[in-house]
Amino acid sequence: MPQTQSDAPKKPIDVLVHARWIAAVDPANTVHENASLAIDGNTIVGIYPQQEARQRFSAEKNFTLDTHLLCPGLVNAHGHAAMTLFRGFADDLPLMTWLTEHIWPAETAHVDAGFVEVGASLAAAEMLRSGTTCFSDMYFYPGVTAAVAHRHGLRTQLAFPVLELETAWAKSLQEYIDKGLQVLDDYKHSAYVDVCFGPHAPYTVSRETLLKVLTLAEEIDAGVHMHVHESEQEIQAFVHEHGQRPLAMLHEIGLASPRLCCAHMCHVDDTDLEILSTTGTHVAHCPRANLKLASGFSPIQKLLQAGVNVALGTDGAASNNRLDMLNELTTSALLAKGVAGEAHALNAVQALRQATINGARALGKDADIGSLEAGKQADCFAIDLDQPEYWPLYDPIAQLVYCANSQHISHVWSAGELRLEGGRLLNFNLTELRNQVNQWRNVLRQ
């Protein structure tokens, strides 16, 4: 392609973002300095030296971010968005007390479409404010969460619940599946909403149901998202009952594949590692939730060395208590070193990949998002690294991973549309949201 000459007509596009640094998260992990991201419509045109970008393009809007790092939008690969309403509801309790005496009874008593609407909206606000533009979600009333995500321009993969017990949302296995597939149908034209199967876990959903899920997932080419090997206790109980580890069963029935994303995966023996790596099964690592619930220490460096795709997730706010992927990024990088016993385990670049392109792969969206490359969707965030807490700056990626707080995120775009500017959410009525959240707080606190 001949070089654009300065007298050539400029190509009109929508947006040019001129940034001090751009982390492309491409295969070479390029960090561009003083570069411009060109966006047209919902799509990335390319990354160019700033001068060249200004010569090539005439942008409707220019953003000059002289002290900022621009990154792909973060991908939250495991969570339960609406559970923000349980943030801090019952902390510091033994796991089973927490679940059986607090969370489950409150869910049974209160979770309905209105709860999910408010909880998912609060999650959307928190995720956008912390640079997340895509999230996996597993919760009741996924159609409500779909509407919230679509409204705020958040991409989502809704893992609709598949259970065999009656809840407020569905009465039978068939009803769970029918209602889930209805969401898929309702949003088939949405660029933001995608649907997959969310059978809760091998210890709560039968082998027969999982086989049915697999058949349906293959028929419609959808993913399967599941809690797997979260606690040692659940594994031991499963082995006692079935004579094999849960992941081995999933492998035996053919579910272990690039279609499957295993959330948590705290406990990985050699056979598990072999299954994950040979089948291309994804892992959604949730370091903060795993610590908070004392679930165990996922051997991230081992998974990495075995070539397993490890994404990052926050889990729900009841067990984190934040949906902030920058926190997760930092914790993942620190914890992986501690667990591996190696100060050079999971470096900053690898941690950033976990939170972006690896998440996109785990959700089957890596053709569209997860990196800033020409032709991909323009999902990105900018963070202002000119803060005393980030001085001196030797390496912007290290500063992002080991220093950054999401309060310094200034801009977020999804599908080329600006969602956060100067740290303020656009098109979000936070005052109304606070009132709604407080109403739910008062109901739950009764």
Added chain:
Amino acid sequence: MPQTQSDAPKKPIDVLVHARWIAAVDPANTVHENASLAIDGNTIVGIYPQQEARQRFSAEKNFTLDTHLLCPGLVNAHGHAAMTLFRGFADDLPLMTWLTEHIWPAETAHVDAGFVEVGASLAAAEMLRSGTTCFSDMYFYPGVTAAVAHRHGLRTQLAFPVLELETAWAKSLQEYIDKGLQVLDDYKHSAYVDVCFGPHAPYTVSRETLLKVLTLAEEIDAGVHMHVHESEQEIQAFVHEHGQRPLAMLHEIGLASPRLCCAHMCHVDDTDLEILSTTGTHVAHCPRANLKLASGFSPIQKLLQAGVNVALGTDGAASNNRLDMLNELTTSALLAKGVAGEAHALNAVQALRQATINGARALGKDADIGSLEAGKQADCFAIDLDQPEYWPLYDPIAQLVYCANSQHISHVWSAGELRLEGGRLLNFNLTELRNQVNQWRNVLRQ
């Protein structure tokens, strides 16, 4: 004492802070709601219901913080302030490569009084912005750090280096001690600066020197601050050479006592636990640095159950990479649960105590700071909890520990004087500081 009547003359005082919540961190861990902290001069008068406070006192300045939590200033119980200039200088390397090929050579080549002046100033900015009002410090040129701390109203316990090798700061053991005690003398009238002995570690400082340190420390009633049991490797090497673990040697020579604060203490066997608990030796736990350098997992819940006083420290920015005690608080609470295998280990209140009163005890300052009680110094910070990330709010302490980011800290007082207001440092020229930091960055990066 008779109740103050509304027509009684009001007592004139300097400051009333009216807050939504005040965490006193007193022995009962009282959290006052809609209360006022009364400050006169550098001292806390008391905590009162807001209406009563307005009736009793006529304050020169009133601060109305309707959505804020007021807490004792945080105490950073282990660090190397000036090392902020090495923040992100050499991340993600194996421990010995990092030390011997990057940090030590750079220190040898560049650390002088000017370096410490700029590095400690940057640390002071970061610590005040994140609610820290008191810090322990072990680094060369402690007199320079003393001047910085005194200037910005940060309390400090300077553990001046005691080494047997020549550095830019001192040539001989005697010179280290003489120069350190000179700082003590220079600042004997400062309310902010205190000095103790900082022999680096049992594996770098001989038993004879430690005995000399102990004698001197007892003579002048000063503390001793030391790296102890940071890595398994250093313990094994010590056992190989001396036939006993480092802590056992410290105990044998009489150094294990409430005078001693052991930084890190990642590795604690049953005998170590016994020594720590029976002698009243303090531990300064550095969870983020311990993870980042893969030093090991300190058994915090065990220490707690044995009655050991565990404080929290950030360590230096070269190995953290932040000096943010709120980050440390969160990581400590999460990690203690993971390590103990119990979701109810180290609850939010205990984590806040680690970062406040326990730190004050470890530094021998608990008569003056660490809690908001009448007669103590008025060192405190306010954080605005009315953020989407903290909604809904069931428990302000849980929200502080599991959700908070230091960017929402709005006010900091030390000794009754306002140091940060509306999130902005007072009397701090950040523009000049940035220039100085960047000059050092360019020198170090050569």
